[in-house]
Amino acid sequence: MKKLWLTVFLSGTVAALAAGGVLHLAGLPGWGDAVWAAATAAAVLPALWWVISALRARRLGVDAIAVLALVGTLVVQEYLAGALIAVMLSTGRVLEEYALARAGRDLTALYERAPRWAHRYEDGVPKRVDVAAVRRGDLLAVPAGEMVPVDGVVAGHTAVLDESALTGESMPVEYPEGESVRSGVVNAGSAFDLRATGTAEESTYAGVVRLARETEAGSAPVVRLADRFAAWFLPATLVIAGLAWALSGDLVRAVAVLVVATPCPLLLAAPAAIASGLSRTARHGVVVKGGGALESLGRARTLVLDKTGTLTEGRPQVLDVVPAPGYAADEVLSLAAAVDRVSSHVLATAIVHAAEARGLDGVTAAGVRERPGSGTEGTVGGRLVRVGKLPASAVPADTDATGDPAATGIADPAATGTADPAATDAPRTDAPRTDSGWVAAQRARAALDSAITVWITVDGVVAGVVLLRDAVRADASRTLRRLRTAGIDRVVMLTGDRAEVAQGVAAVLGVDDVLAERSPAGKVEGVREEAERAPTVMVGDGVNDAPALAAAQVGVAMGARGSAASTQAADVVLTTDRLDRLADAMDVARRARRIAVESAGVGIGLSLLAMAFAAFGFLPPAAGALLQEAIDVAVILNALRALAPGRGTRLRVDRPTGELLQRFDQEHATLRPALELLREAADALDGPPRTALTLLRRVHDALDTEIMPHEQEEEQRLYPALTRLLGDPEATVTMSRAHAEIGRLADRLARHLELAGEDGPRPEQRDDLRACLYGLHAVLTLHFAQEEEAYFSLAGHAD
Structure with missing residues (x-):
């Protein structure tokens, strides 16, 4: 209704202005002035209403100047100026309404696009139902191109989702089976099934809608600052107009001063800029x-x-798996995952994910039981496997039997699961009982790494420890x-x-x-x-x-x-x-605030300058009205700049480079097990030579077929793209140097393998081999961390 009324108001004033001009050109100036005077008088009523509304809201609005200017033009018979002010009033209000509506479009879109329907399976067939009818546990179908109606878990094949409406992320994201997804995102791939974990009212998108409805631009301090401007601008205008009249004796000059100060929608630029900022932040999620x-x-x-x-991250991740003498890291991890497979405990989830990443999924553990405060136990291949705190019975007498200090707070990472088929053999007899020195060393390392320890024992013998840490x-x-x-x-x-x-x-x-x-x-x-x-x-x-x-x-x-x-x-x-x-x-907020203050300040400054010209008789009322209209329009349009993306502090990434960054970031995750294998091989150098040789060959294969090809392709494809993006040929030099060092150490390891022969590394090779392996582990770990922080964190900035 308001929009319609403003449209009628603008159309009427413009028509009256045009009609009066036509009558003047037709040689009927009296009739033309009468039309302009009627338009001026008609505009007094809405202007007076806006003044009263402002006073009811306990604000002193500058629309009072508009009323005085309209009445003044009638008194001094400057009817053209009055008609121009009427057009200016209506234009300013329409521009304000457009600005606020345009600025709030993204916020309004959030709740206008809320899901209304869902496809729920009934008798094996998906049927469309109202989204409010969905309950926890319902199996839903999400067709291609449709919105996910409620929060849930992917129950079919991998889902490819467009999350731009919620997060601002422009690139689709893949969610494998079992992963949680939020309502409000759009299926950008083929159809998939979803198991609902909440109702529509409980879901993520409903919460976002509630938040969006709470946003309001008018409460901003900078908007209240505009009201404070009006508090001194109104009396200042009256003083200048009064002085112009008193010193010149010409009432027309006073009216001209009022005209160029009217109606001051420039102060409406502040809420327009702030509303634009609210809209812009919504686009960023x-x-x-x-x-x-x-x-x-x-x-x-x-x-x-x-x-x-x-x-x-808020989710512990496996930092390392340290096997006790006689065990392998993969075997220890698979045994732990066998017990923790279906547990919801955060530590168990991390262990299971780490095992799955290495492809370690074997038989299911049986007889799984939780032991509150200590962990979980189950039987795998006839052996009793315990996961959690270190049992007192598994610790030598000279070791503190009260439990692992680093494991404080670890409780029941429990449930059933599967293990490595290699772990189904009879109980081992070659695994020595872990001595207190080894246990103490792992505890010391956990303390140094700020890591959580989860111990794995097999038939009362310590098999190893999993170190977990909440990654930055x-x-x-x-x-x-x-x-x-x-x-x-x-x-x-x-x-x-x-x-x-x-x-x-x-x-x-x-x-x-x-x-x-x-x-x-x-x-x-x-x-x-x-x-x-x-x-x-x-x-x-x-x-x-x-x-x-x-x-x-x-x-x-x-x-x-x-x-x-x-x-x-x-x-x-x-x-x-x-x-x-x-x-x-924060980029958007600072820019919106700067534009709001700039718009109000510049607008007032220009108005004051125009008022000075009018006071000295250089700006008649009609010309002043045209000038003020131009000032008001320019200032409001300037405020709308807050809708456009600013430069800010964000480095914008083109889509091809963003896709490269995402690809190599994902490859890093698959290469993590190879990094852990480096440490395991270094530790094995103190054991039997043939065992060490087997691990060294595995390391060489991983370097030759996984790590080095990855590094070489980064050098050939990713780094040139980053050089163009960053505009600095030196930006990737240090990373290229790391690639060269990784290659040098990999070649050194290959030469050691050639010298070792079939019996394993000779004693004189072990020190240099150990230094080579630890060096590779350190360089690769640091290199991966640097790339993930400096480059791969840019993946989400792709346009």
């Missing part, structure tokens, strides 16, 4: 709850981040660098974790301060202390982060996997599990 939050985000100087789930997000370092470039002066890590673990993560990321071992109340206190020093943003994802999020000027929740409590307490919600979206949102 970030929902900002109101213009006030966006404007505060743009002023932030301190960033406080929770560690687990924010700076780290690949995009964390790049995101922090971008945020510092955007204006963040101080970065603080806030966590309830142990100080030594937190310090290890902080050292990698280069944060300014660490607040460790903090309770929820301690987190709130820490955030408040930072907020007293400077505008502060707090980022978290857990239930215990909710109070701290509320204590900051801007709370940011990792909404993709975060708790409902943190999402509700936050001012900004990242709908995707990617920290770099925060940097995107």
Whole structure:
């Protein structure tokens, strides 16, 4: 209705202006002036209503100047100026409505495209039902090109999904069977089945819709700043107009001053710019709850981040599998996975995923039982396998039997599963009972690596240990660098974790301060202390982060996997599990705020300059009206620049390069087992020569058929693309140097194998072989980490 009324208002004023002009040209100036005067008088009513509405909202709007100008033109008989002001009023309001509607289009699209239908299997046939009828456990079909209606788990073959509506990610993402997917994403591949894990109301997209409805541009401080401008601009206009009249005795000059100050929709540019910013952040998969939050985000100087789930993945990953003497790493891992196969425990899931990545899936464990506080046990091939804390009975008498200090907090990574067929033999007799020195060495390494230990015993004999660690997000370092470039002066890590673990993560990321071992109340206190020093943003994802999020000027929740409590307490919600979206949102916030202030300031400055010309008689009312119309239109259009992508701190990646980055990043994951094989081969050099030779040959094969081809193709295809993207021929030089060192060490290993013969490496070769293997492991580990941080984290920036 409002849009229709404004359209009629604009059409009427324009028609009246044109009709009056035609009458003047036809030699009927009296009739022409009458039409213009009627249009002017008609425009007084809506202008007066806008003044009253502003006063009811306890705002002093500059529309009062419009009323005075319209009345003034009638008094001094400047009817053309009055008609122009009427057109200016209607044009300004229509432009404002368009600007806010255009700026809010992306937010509105979020809830307008909410899924309404689902295809639920009934008697083996998918039938269309209302999405509200879907219940947990229902099996749904998701046809090609349709939206995933509810959260669920892929039940058929691999799903290829377009997540751009939620995350801003332009490239399709593959989800294998068993992986969880969120509602609101679109099936970009062939049809697949989905097992619902929640109702439509409980699903991710419903939450995003609720958040989108909460956004409002009018509450931004910068918009209130526009109201404060109006508070002094109105009296200043009246003073200038009064002085012009008093000093010249010409009322027309006073009216001209009022005309060029009318109706000042330039102050509407502030909400238009902020609304544009809200729309832009939505495209990046970030929902900002109101213009006030966006404007505060743009002023932030301190960033406080929770560690687990924010700076780290929030999911422990297998760091290494260390077999006891007499066992192999793959055998140990397969035994652990056999017991943990169907467990939902986070540590068990990590172990099973690591085993699957190595292709270790064999027979199913039997008689699996949970032992709360210690772990799980089951029978594999007639042997009793225990996974969890180190049993006291398996530890020599001179070793502390109270349990593994590094394993504190490890409870019941349990359930049934499968193991390596090689593990189905009779109980081993060649596996020596692990001595306290070996156990102590693994505990020491776990402490140094800030790792969690999960011990595996077979018939009471320690078979090995799995080390797990919550990895730092690949995009964390790049995101922090971008945020510092955007204006963040101080970065603080806030966590309830142990100080030594937190310090290890902080050292990698280069944060300014660490607040460790903090309770929820301690987190709130820490955030408040930072907020007293400077505008502060707090980022978290857990239930215990909710109070701290509320204590900051801007709370940011990792909404993709975060708790409902943190999402509700936050001012900004990242709908995707990617920290770099925060940097995107801050880029948008700073740009939107800058454009809003710039638009209001420049508009007022130009109006004041025009008022000065009008006061001295250089700008008659009609010309002043045309000039003010041009100023208002220009300023509002300038505000809409906030809709366009700014340069910001994000490096934009073309699609072909993005696809290359994704491909090589995925290859890194498949090459991880080969890195672990390097350490295993180095450790085996102290054992039987033939066993060492077997492992060395496996290492050589992995280098020759997997690692080196990968590195060579990076050199030939990826690095030239990155050189073009980064615009710097030196950008990949250090990485190329690493490739050369990897090649040199691989050649050295090959020569050692030639010298070893069929009996295995000779004693004089062992020291250099060990140095070669450990060197390869160190260089490759560092090289992979550097590529993943510096290059592969750019994969999500592809346009």
